Amino acid sequence: MGKIVLSGPQNVSLDGVVQDPDGAEGFERGGWFGQFGGEDLQAWNKVALQEALRAEAWLLGRRSYEFFGARWRPRSGELADRLNSMPKYVVSSTLEEPDWNNTTVLSGDVVSEVSKLQRELDGEIVVPASYRLARTLVDHDLVDEVRVVVFPVVVGAGERLFGEAEHTKPMRFAGAKTVGDGLVLLTYEFVRDA
Template identity: 80%
Template sequence: MGKIVMSGPQNVSLDGVVQDPDGKEGFELGGWFTRFGGEDLAEWSKIALEEALGAEAWLLGRKSYEFFGERWRPRSGELADRLNSMPKYVVSSTLEEPDWDNSTVLRGDVVTEVAKLKRELDGEIVVPASHRLGRTLIEHDLVDEVRMVVFPVVLGAGERFFGEAPSTKPLRLVEARTIGDGLAFLTYEFVRNS
């Protein structure tokens, strides 16, 4: 059985904003990833590589799939080579022909398809940046772990990592460490009722 991990790593501001970290979506407060990560981004890159090497597969929503594919397909190097060669599953009702190597489109009911994928794969199924997909999976108790890198900035507005949820989802802190001088890398597990 696979383990679904929201990560990649998942980048959030101190107040939980995940919207437009690189500034390419046109959000007025976008671009905080490089502005407030600074020299710590070299250490962040090591975490990203570590996670990619440890993942069995990536699971993405369509927008994240297109964003990452456009960014990583033309690159080479250890991280790019891993991302380009690893199995990728994209949740989409409209994508016909995926254009990134080793990609499979999951159609139909997202909860059913992801539950099936979780039963079929062993190891970590990492959901990078796809916070809308992640919210759906969290709501249906399919996510096992959340890993986030907290950037030292309060944006005050923007789309949050966790949206409104119909029920409380308790988590347990598994690990906390500093990346560089200013970033916090936090790992939480969802607490399941026994």
């Protein structure tokens, strides 16, 4: 059975914003990821590679799929090669012909399709970015683990990783690791009712 992990790594500001970290979406407060470089960026790249190497597959929403595909398809190198070759599943009711290799479109009911995928795959099914998809998966108790890299910046506005939920979602701390000079990788597991 597959383990669904929100990661990739999932970049989040200190105040919880995940929207437009690189500024490509045109969000007025986007681009906060780019304020960090040097040792932080090198260490972040190592984390991203480790995450990709341990993933069985990526699960994405359409917008994140298009963003990552455009970014990684033309590249080469260890991380690009892994992302370009790994199985990818994109949740979309509009995408008909995916242009990134090893991609399967999940066009039916999100919860049913992801539950089926989780039963069919072993290993980690990583959801990078895709905060709208992540919220749906969390609301339906399909996520097993969350890994976020916290950037020491307060964005002040923007979309958060977690939206409003019908009920609380308890988690258990599973680890912390310093990344570079100023970033922190936090890992939490969702607590399921016994």
